[in-house]
Amino acid sequence: MSGPEPSLVSGTGSGLDLSLHATDPVPLELALRVGPLETLALVGRSGAGKTSVLKAIAGLLPGVGGHVRVDGESWLDAGASRPPHLRRVGFVFQSYALFPHMTAAENLTAAMDAPDRAAADALLAQVHLEGFADRRPDELSGGQQQRVALARALARHPRLLLLDEPFSATDRPTRRALAETIRELRATLPIPTVIVSHDLDDVAALASHIAILDAGRLVQHGPAADVIANPANALVRDLVA
Amino acid sequence: MRRYCLLLLLLLALAAPAPATADATPAIAAAASLRTALDEAAIAFRRSTGRSVRLTYGASGSLVQQIRNGAPYQLFLSADEAHVVALAADGRTLGGPADRGRNFAVGRLVLFAPPRSPLQVDSELQGLRRGLADGSVRRLAIANPDVAPYGARAREALQHADLWDAAKPRLVYGENISQTLQFATSGGADGGLVSLSLVRTPGVAGRYALIPADRHAPLTQRMVLLPGAGTTARRFHDWLLGPAGQRILSRHGYTRP
Amino acid sequence: MDWEALELSLRLAAITVLVLMPLAVFLGRWLATTPSRARPLVEALIVLPLVLPPTVVGFYLLAAMGPDSLAGRGWTALFDQGLVFSFQGLVVASVIVNLPFAVQPAQRAFEGVGPDLRAAAASCGMSPWAALRRVELPLALPGVLTGAILTFAHTLGEFGVVLMVGGAIPGETRTLALSIYDRVQALDHDAAGRMAALLLVVSLAAVALTYALTGRRIGTRVGP
Numbered sequence: 001m002s003g004p005e006p007s008l009v010s011g012t013g014s015g016l017d018l019s020l021h022a023t024d025p026v027p028l029e030l031a032l033r034v035g036p037l038e039t040l041a042l043v044g045r046s047g048a049g050k051t052s053v054l055k056a057i058a059g060l061l062p063g064v065g066g067h068v069r070v071d072g073e074s075w076l077d078a079g080a081s082r083p084p085h086l087r088r089v090g091f092v093f094q095s096y097a098l099f100p101h102m103t104a105a106e107n108l109t110a111a112m113d114a115p116d117r118a119a120a121d122a123l124l125a126q127v128h129l130e131g132f133a134d135r136r137p138d139e140l141s142g143g144q145q146q147r148v149a150l151a152r153a154l155a156r157h158p159r160l161l162l163l164d165e166p167f168s169a170t171d172r173p174t175r176r177a178l179a180e181t182i183r184e185l186r187a188t189l190p191i192p193t194v195i196v197s198h199d200l201d202d203v204a205a206l207a208s209h210i211a212i213l214d215a216g217r218l219v220q221h222g223p224a225a226d227v228i229a230n231p232a233n234a235l236v237r238d239l240v241a
Numbered sequence: 242m243r244r245y246c247l248l249l250l251l252l253l254a255l256a257a258p259a260p261a262t263a264d265a266t267p268a269i270a271a272a273a274s275l276r277t278a279l280d281e282a283a284i285a286f287r288r289s290t291g292r293s294v295r296l297t298y299g300a301s302g303s304l305v306q307q308i309r310n311g312a313p314y315q316l317f318l319s320a321d322e323a324h325v326v327a328l329a330a331d332g333r334t335l336g337g338p339a340d341r342g343r344n345f346a347v348g349r350l351v352l353f354a355p356p357r358s359p360l361q362v363d364s365e366l367q368g369l370r371r372g373l374a375d376g377s378v379r380r381l382a383i384a385n386p387d388v389a390p391y392g393a394r395a396r397e398a399l400q401h402a403d404l405w406d407a408a409k410p411r412l413v414y415g416e417n418i419s420q421t422l423q424f425a426t427s428g429g430a431d432g433g434l435v436s437l438s439l440v441r442t443p444g445v446a447g448r449y450a451l452i453p454a455d456r457h458a459p460l461t462q463r464m465v466l467l468p469g470a471g472t473t474a475r476r477f478h479d480w481l482l483g484p485a486g487q488r489i490l491s492r493h494g495y496t497r498p
Numbered sequence: 499m500d501w502e503a504l505e506l507s508l509r510l511a512a513i514t515v516l517v518l519m520p521l522a523v524f525l526g527r528w529l530a531t532t533p534s535r536a537r538p539l540v541e542a543l544i545v546l547p548l549v550l551p552p553t554v555v556g557f558y559l560l561a562a563m564g565p566d567s568l569a570g571r572g573w574t575a576l577f578d579q580g581l582v583f584s585f586q587g588l589v590v591a592s593v594i595v596n597l598p599f600a601v602q603p604a605q606r607a608f609e610g611v612g613p614d615l616r617a618a619a620a621s622c623g624m625s626p627w628a629a630l631r632r633v634e635l636p637l638a639l640p641g642v643l644t645g646a647i648l649t650f651a652h653t654l655g656e657f658g659v660v661l662m663v664g665g666a667i668p669g670e671t672r673t674l675a676l677s678i679y680d681r682v683q684a685l686d687h688d689a690a691g692r693m694a695a696l697l698l699v700v701s702l703a704a705v706a707l708t709y710a711l712t713g714r715r716i717g718t719r720v721g722p
Contacts, residue, residue: 084617097618253516257509266669276684280684419685423685
């Protein structure tokens, strides 16, 4: 396997190898790789197809061609598609999509192969939600719900972490705190991570790599510093500015 | 969740099958005009034999349709002969086409008027003639002639008196003779042509006049055992033809065939 | 009071609900999520018993289940009795007539769950079956239950189809609604009045219970 740098942590694989072709729900035409230690910021204006890329990776977008390989395991290839529940992804939805009838801890255990309350409590502590384990989503603030969603995404021991616009609906202090939490988690979690955002500012500090998406195609892709320093065109310049 | 399980248990308890009674108490279909007479007959029959029957009343024509469609009646009592003969012709009687049942009574038609109705009742229908002419009789109830024998006989009686054309726009049609009487007693109609057997029902208030039997085809009541008839149905059939049954029928205004 | 008819009506209503609820869950879930182009047609077919006169529904059921029909012949071959004018035939008719009452609230409830929660359930590793059991059904339960109560109440009150398909045989197909009609025809207004009042109270209680349940619906609001 070529591409991503070799893992420094035992048990991790070769990362995400992605190539997508789609026309029907949204046009998509792109290929990229994300190494196990990389955090890719997928940036573009609204309607560029960012969320569709995440859904395609997670198997939630029917009718997509191309391939999705994670750690050498094929999730999508030549039409053979693994159903979403058998793809080990941690997905943080823009709407959080917490199960409203379950407590925070139950939301986490629901995502585990074997429900483990102690593990759920530990994960909630990792996202700084000690003491909120038995609250239901409607008893939590928006920022707290998002942290539960993040912890739930990790509860499955994912091979891949996908975050859809995590910074879109929160105020500045909450945003900063969340970015800090994600940074802490990334340090202990060597899995490829894709963060979708319409605003490069929000994710620039977190991203090791940046991919600029427009109308379903990659406009520029590379290490974060390179993209910020050498925008490929006016669109990227606008987003970087 | 426990609440929902309790609900489910309750539903299951309600759905539990009831003990089967079909064989012991046969279902019997009877013309609506026979209701009061047969209700009394069923009680007397149970008292003397210990056996029960389940009676369903309707227009004879409607009941024939049900029997043709497979309704599990064991005995059919019609308000006329024609419906029984038609069933026999289809081979839907116990003994096949040859089994055309037995006549067991003859019914009579009456002109009935509820209390406070402007309709004057008389055997020659003179009061009805005046009421229709001066407009005081706005509604007259008869049973649907297409399915109810009493309806067909009522039409004949009106035609015989040369009143059919005058009455036709004022007629309201009951689905069977019970409903027709109900129209007349509830004030929905100023009067009606109904069966003598029903106007004698306790609780029915009003005046009535017997229509002479020669003004229409006879209302010969005929019954026939149906395929699958068991012992109880057969015994009820025979009991009705016997003295106890005939006594009850005559008390309800029926004459012997 | 015709206790036999009351018992028959309750039994019919309970069996109808028991048969219809699994059907309503799967049909409602399918209708709420399918991209199939057949969906409007299926929805229309389910609502049909609601918009057609009972006589039309009864007529077609009689034709479809009668002794000369395929279903009727098959039934008779299996159980040695007719399907129409029997309690079993009444159950079949009742299930069909109540389809809209059971399926529509279930469908609305499953629509209320939303695509995000379904996606989240899948991303949490739940198979479609597990997602239905652990996420969708608990959230849709008030709607499913509303359908069950409406079905129960409507079965108690159904008249036209039951009369045409069942024929009002005491202890077999004469339900409470038919017994009331029968008592009115017998000019026994006291008994008719008592049974009508009972039916009124039961129906009122059922509908009030439905409102109470849907008013206390578990919040399906997600995210900000």
